[in-house]
Amino acid sequence: MESIRWLLAAAGVEFEEEFLETREQYEKLQKDGRLLFGQVPLVEIDGMMLTQTRAILSYLAAKYNLYGKDLKETVRINMYADGTQDLMGMIMMAAFKPPEEKEENIALIVTKAKTRYFPVFEKILKDHGEDFLVGNKFSWADVQLLEAILMVEELSASVLSDFPLLKAFKARISNIPTIKKFLQPGSQRKPPADSRYVAVVRHVLQF
């Protein structure tokens, strides 16, 4: 789950990254006062030290005009984004569960995707017949949904088989130039969490 990278990439914004590999790096970051609650991710932008993923995402969405044209569009974008974040959060957490629980967890997530989340978005697209989720314009909600779709497909390749509009949506959004570039090898996109990644996170954050 890397929603901040996705949004920056979608907006065509260039960014530098600093990765935490050791506990010492993290403690140093905490000591130098840039982390409001001692937590990452941290995005330094426009003179601010922004932490809290949702705060960062909302700021970027607003700054790069991916947040709707009025409050009513914004609230729909928020609702859809929050829903996809719930789904992606489940997938992230699954990587940290014991191996014997993995299969059961994955099955549960795929079921939730197919019964709770994807039907909602399929219906939204069906009801208005437009290319994007909100306001007939590309927004943060579209980026989040694409990320969520790709994450679930990593668990179950055929998960979109009953969702023709989501399939078309996925193809369409993937073809937007900034997104297309992000999906290509060599971009700043990261691979799915593997055991090495989980080990590094556990070591740095100590849990």
Added chain:
Amino acid sequence: LFSKDGSLMFQQVPMVEIDGMKLAQTRAILNYIAAKYNLYGKDIKERALIDMYSEGMADLNEMILHLPLCPPHEKDAKMTQIREKTTNRYFPAFEKVLKSHGQHYLVGNRLSRADIHLVELIYYVEEIDPSLMAIFPLLKALKTRISNLPPVKKFLQPGSQRKPPVDAKALEEARKIVNK
């Protein structure tokens, strides 16, 4: 009932009916209300600060919310965690914000949702352990100031729509309804 008629977007509560919409997702609802009633800062930078502070408060709030759900043998550990996070992570951050600008509100010298969320949180913390507030004089002063604002004062009085702290029994009832 609500689940089947499609009123609940992701089959979850809370759901707020407002301005012809059925809104789901707590954060989306709060963002809408805050923006509509001018409690969200004057620009996107103030908004980012308000969001950052509010998200931290939501994290602490969530820990406190889960306390009644703890089985008795885990309660002490949970309480220790809440005390530790309140004292070392969250409240020092907000005390420092108030200290750094010396203003009456967290952001932009003006009331925002961040002040409301923080005061709500302070009330919960005081219910758990009032002694935790001793080292946060500016937060205490904020609580007093915000509590005296007419609409807040009214909400704090008996007979308002404010709900009592969740107890284990009520939570168990709620779980039966929403559990799938």
